[in-house]
Amino acid sequence: TTHNVIAEVPGRGARAGEIVLIGAHLDSWDVGQGAQDDGAGVAIVLAAAKQILDAGRAPARTVRVVLFGNEENGFDGARAYGDRYGGVRHQLVGESDFGAGRVWRLRSRVAAEALPAIDALGGLLAPLGIAAEGNQATPGPDAGVLMRRHRWPAIELTQDGTAYFDVHHTENDTLARIDPATLPQNVAAWATTAWVAAQA
Secondary structure (H helix, E strand, O other): OOOOEEEEEOOOHHHOOOEEEEEEEOOOOOOOOOHHHHHHHHHHHHHHHHHHHHOOOOOOOEEEEEEEOOOOOOOHHHHHHHHHHOOOOEEEEEEOOEOEOOEEEEEEEOOHHHHHHHHHHHHHHHHHOOEEOOOOOOOOHHHHHHHHHHOOOEEEEEEOOOOHHHHOOOOOOOHHHOOHHHHHHHHHHHHHHHHHHHHO
């Protein structure tokens, strides 16, 4: 038995029922601690949502953090989420699931009419060292399931994965392998992305 864990920064006004989903997954490969896959992602999206919450100004759309159950063995959490919320308008979906390296690229998968909003987001992320690069995003495993099944717009914040597969699904996936200095940039990128999507 597994469960998704869902938290929200409630939206305000006419678009509060629309969702900007930022996610990660709770389960991990059993030989390690799961710090990179995907404890780091869980921490990043939770901290991003808390930044929005702490700003004291409600977003127009609801920012929903979804921590998915069972990404590793069948995407049960993503499929259950889609079954439950498939009829709810999702403005954007994305997932942090590639360790704790710095984000270096922004990619989207949105309709052509939404590309100006993505361009504006790219301008805001550029000072963080993030380059905008096309509309062929792979938004993370669970978010990818939702994007394909429900045709929801998606975002990818690509992290530096240079050392990711040195630890991925091994006993070396521990907290000691995370550089805490990379986390604030990730959090800032996800908070900015979620806020812009919620307001656009």
